[in-house]
Amino acid sequence: MGKQELQPLIEAxxxxxxxxxxxxxxxxxxxxxxxxxxxSDGVEAxxxxxxxxxxxxxxxxxEIMLVGRAVMKVMNELFPGVADHSxxxxxxTVVIAALEGDIHDLGKNILKMVLTGNGYRVVxxxxxxxxxxxxxxxxxxxxxxxxxxxxxxxxxxxxxxxxPLLKERGLDHVxxxxxxxxxxxxxxxxxxxxFVAESAFDGAxxxxxxxxxxx
Amino acid sequence: MNSxxxxxxAVRFEEPDRVPVIPQVFGHAGVMAGVPxxxxxxxxxxxxxxxxxxxxxxxxxAVFSVMDANVETEALGSDLDYRKGxxxxxxNYAVTKDRAGHIDFGAIFGxxxxxxxxxxxxxxxxxxxxxxxRELRDEVLVVGCVTGPLTLASxxxxxxxxLYLAIDDPAGLERLIDFxxxxxxxxxxxxxQAGAHLPVVFDPFASPAVIPASFFREFALPxxxxxxxxxRQAGAPANWLHIAGPVxxxxxxxxxxxxxxxxxxxxxxxxxxxxxxxxxxxxxNVKSLSFVEGEPGDIKAEAxxxxxxxxxxRGFILSSGCEIPPESKQxxxxxxxxxxxxxx
Numbered sequence: 001m002g003k004q005e006l007q008p009l010i011e012a013x014x015x016x017x018x019x020x021x022x023x024x025x026x027x028x029x030x031x032x033x034x035x036x037x038x039x040s041d042g043v044e045a046x047x048x049x050x051x052x053x054x055x056x057x058x059x060x061x062x063e064i065m066l067v068g069r070a071v072m073k074v075m076n077e078l079f080p081g082v083a084d085h086s087x088x089x090x091x092x093t094v095v096i097a098a099l100e101g102d103i104h105d106l107g108k109n110i111l112k113m114v115l116t117g118n119g120y121r122v123v124x125x126x127x128x129x130x131x132x133x134x135x136x137x138x139x140x141x142x143x144x145x146x147x148x149x150x151x152x153x154x155x156x157x158x159x160x161x162x163x164p165l166l167k168e169r170g171l172d173h174v175x176x177x178x179x180x181x182x183x184x185x186x187x188x189x190x191x192x193x194x195f196v197a198e199s200a201f202d203g204a205x206x207x208x209x210x211x212x213x214x215x
Numbered sequence: 216m217n218s219x220x221x222x223x224x225a226v227r228f229e230e231p232d233r234v235p236v237i238p239q240v241f242g243h244a245g246v247m248a249g250v251p252x253x254x255x256x257x258x259x260x261x262x263x264x265x266x267x268x269x270x271x272x273x274x275x276x277a278v279f280s281v282m283d284a285n286v287e288t289e290a291l292g293s294d295l296d297y298r299k300g301x302x303x304x305x306x307n308y309a310v311t312k313d314r315a316g317h318i319d320f321g322a323i324f325g326x327x328x329x330x331x332x333x334x335x336x337x338x339x340x341x342x343x344x345x346x347x348x349r350e351l352r353d354e355v356l357v358v359g360c361v362t363g364p365l366t367l368a369s370x371x372x373x374x375x376x377x378l379y380l381a382i383d384d385p386a387g388l389e390r391l392i393d394f395x396x397x398x399x400x401x402x403x404x405x406x407x408q409a410g411a412h413l414p415v416v417f418d419p420f421a422s423p424a425v426i427p428a429s430f431f432r433e434f435a436l437p438x439x440x441x442x443x444x445x446x447r448q449a450g451a452p453a454n455w456l457h458i459a460g461p462v463x464x465x466x467x468x469x470x471x472x473x474x475x476x477x478x479x480x481x482x483x484x485x486x487x488x489x490x491x492x493x494x495x496x497x498x499x500n501v502k503s504l505s506f507v508e509g510e511p512g513d514i515k516a517e518a519x520x521x522x523x524x525x526x527x528x529r530g531f532i533l534s535s536g537c538e539i540p541p542e543s544k545q546x547x548x549x550x551x552x553x554x555x556x557x558x559x
Contacts, residue, residue: 061378
């Protein structure tokens with residue numbers, strides 16, 4: 001079977017048409033195409049196409065959200081019965097959070113959509129997440145990376161504590177990525193993180209580049 | 216020239232005695248006075264006292280009765296979470312979906328625009344304005360604050376739902392923004408009547424960091440135009456729009472909305488802002504986080520470069536690109552003000 005039969009799914013996803021994308025997934029599953037292929041050649045292909053369109057100069061959050069909403073719906077069709085905070089994927093795990101005191105989670109949710117669309121398993125600690133809960137989640141889920149989105153500057157001291165806390169638990173191989181309006185004004189050194197992402201796609205590229213087990 | 220005259224001269228592209236300097240200090244005023252932010256944003260008397268005190272400390276050109284971006288949505292029924300030492304955040308939005316996913320606009324529209332003398336924290340904002348205007352008369356610019364209509368819509372429904380609504384039910388979103396504009400206008404006019412020279416229109420959701428420029432033109436611009444017109448009729452000498460982020464692609468729309476002072480953030484260069492808004496006074500754009508992480512020398516270097524860039528331009532107010540974070544270093548804000556004052 002060629003990739004052509006996945007093209008209608010890709011188009012539906014890129015148009016943000018959740019109903020059509022769901023219908024396409026059901027049809028593909030019915031014709032015997034595996035979940036793995038639908039994710040890699042359908043969902044990831046759509047996300048890759050969106051990625052190519054979204055440069056830093058032409059970053060259309062609305063378009064990303066619409067595609068992201070369709071992607072999340074499709075992933076729920078492919079992996080039914082899984083809680084929203086832990087979206088399954090075929091690649092490595094990434095833990096994401098907005099830290100304590102920061103309830104702005106639009107950026108985090110965009111990152112979740114982009115990573116999910118790229119086939120990663122995403123564990124979402126939600127917003128207003130304590131460092132204790134974040135560390136417990138990292139220890140339990142063993143991700144390749146932790147993604148922190150921060151809109152407000154008071155979370156910066158918390159971000160700086162992540163790497164020392166990971167080290168205390170013997171988890172210093174886990175990469176720390178920061179993004180969001182406040183954090184991206186700072187630097188990798190000031191935040192004591194591995195990478196400061198300009199956008200969700202920038203973060204996803206970094207995770208792909210660090211070459212985790214299945215990136 | 217006094218501060219008000221200086222700002223008005225900059226708005227009119229006349230020659231001010233020096234470049235006006237307005238660090239955007241809101242909650243920082245409370246922090247400096249030892250007042251936790253959660254108390255600061257609920258007490259107009261405290262806001263006025265703290266703003267007057269930092270005016271003495273820094274000697275800048277404006278005071279603000281600014282709480283946070285949730286004043287209007289709280290007055291309309293959104294439930295806020297107040298935590299010690301932090302700005303409040305929305306816990307539950309006033310507009311919700313039913314189980315079938317339908318949005319019940321009737322409930323919110325039925326409430327009408329709240330009475331600023333009675334609803335939520337609005338009376339406290341008015342109280343701060345009355346005190347500061349009584350004390351400062353027309354010596355210093357007294358600034359109130361409203362959220363932009365589109366931002367208020369997002370604060371009533373939640374940001375993600377608002378974006379989805381633009382696609383799923385654009386007519387519904389238009390009705391919600393129209394309602395929000397009525398709320399904003401009533402609140403802003405009440406602020407002018409209470410003593411504000413003008414309310415700054417704080418519109419973060421209208422930033423191209425969130426919505427495309429075409430979406431700004433379609434949804435935000437007509438309501439901003441209506442809002443600015445209402446404020447001008449109520450006596451505001453200028454309309455000040457505050458949108459942070461990469462605003463390059465929407466700047467050219469500002470004159471159509473009646474904007475006289477346009478905020479620009481660190482991600483837009485002075486040259487680009489000047490080119491796109493040749494006849495509109497600009498305020499910006501020292502990076503906000505520099506006031507926390509930088510040193511006075513960094514601030515002075517950045518501010519001096521800005522002043523050089525705007526030399527001879529006249530329509531410029533030296534400022535930060537966004538709010539100066541509450542935890543900023545006092546000496547950094549002093550450095551910003553000194554740069555302008557030393558060129559008197």
